[in-house]
Amino acid sequence: MASFVHLTDDEYDEVLVDDGPDNYDGTEEPKEDDGVEEPIVGMTFSSEEEVRSYYMRYAKQKGFGVRRRNSRQSEDGRVRWFTLVCARQGTAKSQASNILKPRQTERVGCKARINAVLNEDGGYTLSSVILDHTHYVSPGKARHFRCFKKVDARVAKRLEINDEAGIRTSKTFQSVIVEAGGYENVPFGQKECQNYIEKARQLRLGVGGVEALTNYFQEMQKKNVEFFYAIDVGPDMRLKNVFWADARSRAAYQSFGDVITFDTTYLTNAYKMPFAPFVGVNHHGQSILFGCGLISNEDAITFEWLFESWLKCMNDQPPNAIITEQDKAMKLAIARVFPTTRHRFCLWHIMKKLPEKFGSHSRYDEIKDSLHKCVYDSLSENEFEERWSALLETNDLRENAWLGLLYADRHYWVPAYVKNTFWAGMSTTQRSEGMNTFFDDYVHSRTTLKQFVDQYDSALRRKAENEAIANFNSFNTEIPCISHYPIEKQFQKIYTIAKFKEVQEEFRGFLYLTTSYFGGDGANFTYVVGDEIKVSDGFIKRVNYFVSVCGEDSLDITCSCKLFEFRGILCRHALRILAQLDKSEVPPKYILDRWRKDIKRQYVNVKSSYEATSNPEKQRFNRIQNCFYKLCSNAAKTERSCVKLISQLEQLKSEYPDDDSYGACSTAGLVTPIDGTTNNVLSPLVVRSKGRPTTKRRTHPVEKALKKPSTRRRLSTTEVQNPLIILYTYVEFIF
Structure with missing residues (x-):
């Protein structure tokens, strides 16, 4: 002994x-x-x-x-x-x-x-x-x-399910307190729930770096061969860039891939790799994702690799138009990879720089007003040229380098130069930024690579559900017409609710229009339509637009505002003339298929990779739980039946012993280079990216918390190199 x-x-x-x-x-x-x-x-x-x-x-x-x-x-x-x-x-x-x-x-x-x-x-x-x-x-x-x-097993299951659904741990804990009848009846606290979720995430996500990422991609491709991904590694086998797109996104591109936006102004993960989504707009006006990437640099070579990967993913079909921020590297890469695509700069990103460039100028207010009129009020290229020259001459800005650069790139951002191209109503990268905000509910600045992709699937599931709800509402509800014109009734029957609202807004604008005959020759006529545009509470601007009508049987109608060319929606000026000419229907060419609700689109029936990732264990758990629910409800009515059921369940425990194998994960993530050798891909180095614009997007609670002075211990070198440890060190701030 x-x-x-x-x-x-x-x-x-x-x-x-x-x-x-x-x-x-x-x-x-x-x-x-x-x-x-x-x-x-x-x-x-x-x-x-x-x-x-x-x-x-x-x-x-x-x-x-x-x-x-x-x-x-x-x-x-x-x-x-x-x-x-x-x-x-x-x-x-x-x-x-x-x-x-x-x-x-x-x-x-x-x-x-x-x-x-x-x-x-x-x-x-x-x-x-x-x-x-x-x-x-x-x-x-x-x-x-x-x-x-x-944390007992019952609450643990609820925590995991709610966590994957995006419900905060604090909310789940409060529901447990209410169910138990008070804090004194619960043998754990909120912190224990948070600690449990940390460990459950670690087991669920596995390794936080490239190994888990490649494992995930390979698994998705096994479940759906249409899942596409590309990984770019350097000579040292360290991850540089990654791109992926699910099957539904690839199929949706066939219907709505005419116009896309691309934006990299959103940092997402512990390596500070910019999130680069390719975003379009569907028939409901909702943002739709066509794939996304995580890149380690923002130079022309990196953008070329990403654009080429995306183009290969979309079967070598480039978009008709693309909107990006004003960036030389992007401009060069797009010209090389998408030579036939119309490229446009984000107008908002350009105009927001005005205070930075001229805020200290003595004539700042005059310069701002003149530039706004030059950009927003010019209906033609000649009108813009005249106002631009007057702006430079009046304010002695001929030598201003920034304005000189803008003028050289005027074909990429000035509305008068780009409004002849269809942009699906998008003038900025707001779609990409809106998608970034959408992902804020799922990821933050310290999200690991694997966790980001995992939560990306959750975000796409919500997007698909939002579209399904919009489809249902468009077929099962309708918005009453506000006029007696049969043209409005035509749009009501064909367009989705979201797009019909936009058309209806044009009909409301009839209140502020006046029309007059300008002249014509044979079957060609031109009308002048006066419109009152509200600029501010105390200022209304009067603008005259010219509407041309050609032909009788095959009617062509164009307006100098170019709203149809830009948004795919007939403007109030054209609609007013059609109504004035007693037209009962709009010619078919002015009814765009991409806004119609009565067209069956194939991508809706495509099974996405993320739809095949449901956990079989959770499915079995839910089946068992449903069986027990009614049994427990009946047994809880009397103390005798309650004690009897508990006794019977205690006897069943011996037949179903605990299994601690839950959470085992694979760590084999390999990528085969061109030479055929197989090597482990290393996690990327933390990159120093370009300065991000000061957008007013929502700041994630983690980002706010990390800006506060920390009272926690300093991490060791080994811990700093491990993205999972960094994530879980600060995870309590999420909640």
Whole structure:
């Protein structure tokens, strides 16, 4: 029999102590037994777990917490002896950076403990017992000690399901409190729920870097061969860029890929790799994703790789038009990869730079007003040229480099130059930024690569559901017409609700229109339509537009405002002339298929990769839970039936033992280079990207919290290199 070794307090301090939230090593939560006898020297137990369980029950009865202090193993790996102490044992060593602001501690040097040694029978005998405490104990408050806090299996399942659904842990915890009838009836707190979710995410997501990312992509491609991905690695086999698109996005591009926006002004993950989505607009005016990338640089070579990968994904069919921010590298890459695509700069990104460029100028207000009139009020290219020259001459800005650059690129951003091209109503990269905001509910600045892609699927599921709801509403509800014109009724029957609202807004504009005949020749006529445009509360601008009507049977109608060419919606000026000419229908060429609700689009029936990722274990759990729901409801009506059901369930537990294999994950993520060799792909280096524009998008709570002075310990070099550790260190800020 091994002899007990008694250590002094000084010797205890030299032993590492596991003081984390789960220091109880998974032992079951102690049952609240009445009259647990006091420990005495000589008590024997069959196993180490039995000693722990007994002392935990005793501690909860008396009102103190328990920690495992230290232990020693023999050569065969068996524990020779171990010590369980009061949670308030030991002396705390201050780790505060400011000695005038010490941190709170529970260590007060309490001597209460038990020592157990291995006996000849293979069990354990108590060799030393100290019962007296140097502090007050309270049985009623014992539940607050960390050793007694453990999330039960029922709540754990609810936490995981709600977490994947995007429900905050704090909300789930509050529902548990309400169900239990108060905080005192719940053997754990909100922090324990958060800690559990951290570990569940880690198990669910597996490795946080490239290994898990490649595993995920390969698995998605097995489930759906139309899932596309491309990974770009450097000579050192370190990840540089990645692009992927699911099957539904690829199919949707065939219907709505005429115009896309591309934006990289959104940082998403621990490596500061810009999120680069390709976004379009569907028949409801909703943003639709055509794939996205994570890039490690913002130069022409990187953009070329991304655009070429995306073009290959879309079967070498380039878009008709693309909107990006004003960036030389993007401009060069688009010209090389999409030579036939009409390229436009984001107008908002350009105009927002005006305060930065001229904010300190003495004539700032005059320059701002003149530039706005030049850009927004010019209906033709000649009109823009005249106003631009007047702007430079009046304010002596001929030598201004920024304005000179803008003028050189005027064909890429000035409305008068680009309004002849169909842009689906988009003048800025607001679609991309809107998609970024949409992803804010799922990702943040410290999201790992694998977690980002995993949450990307959740975001797409919501997008698909929003479109399904819009489809349902368009077929099963309608908006009443506001006029008696049959043309409005035609749009009501054919267009989706969202697009019919836009058409109806043009009909409302009839109130502010006046028309007059300008002239004509044969079957060609021109009308002048005066419109009142509200600029501000005290200012209404009067503008005249010219509407040309050609032909009789095959009617062609054009307006100088170019709204139809730009948005695909007939303007109020053209509609007013058609109504004035007693036309009962709009010619078919002015009814765009991309806005119609009565067209069956193939991508709706395409099964996406993320739809095949449901967890079979969770499905089985839900089936079992549904069966038990009615049983539990009936048994809860009387105390007798409740006790009977519990007794029967206790007997069933032995037939379905716990399985700790949940959460096992693969770490084999390999990419085969061109030479055929197989190497491990390394995680990307943290990149220093270009300055992001100061957009007023919603800031994620994590980003706000990380800007505050941190009181947490400094991470070691090893931890900094691990993106998962970085994520889980700050994860409590999410909630």
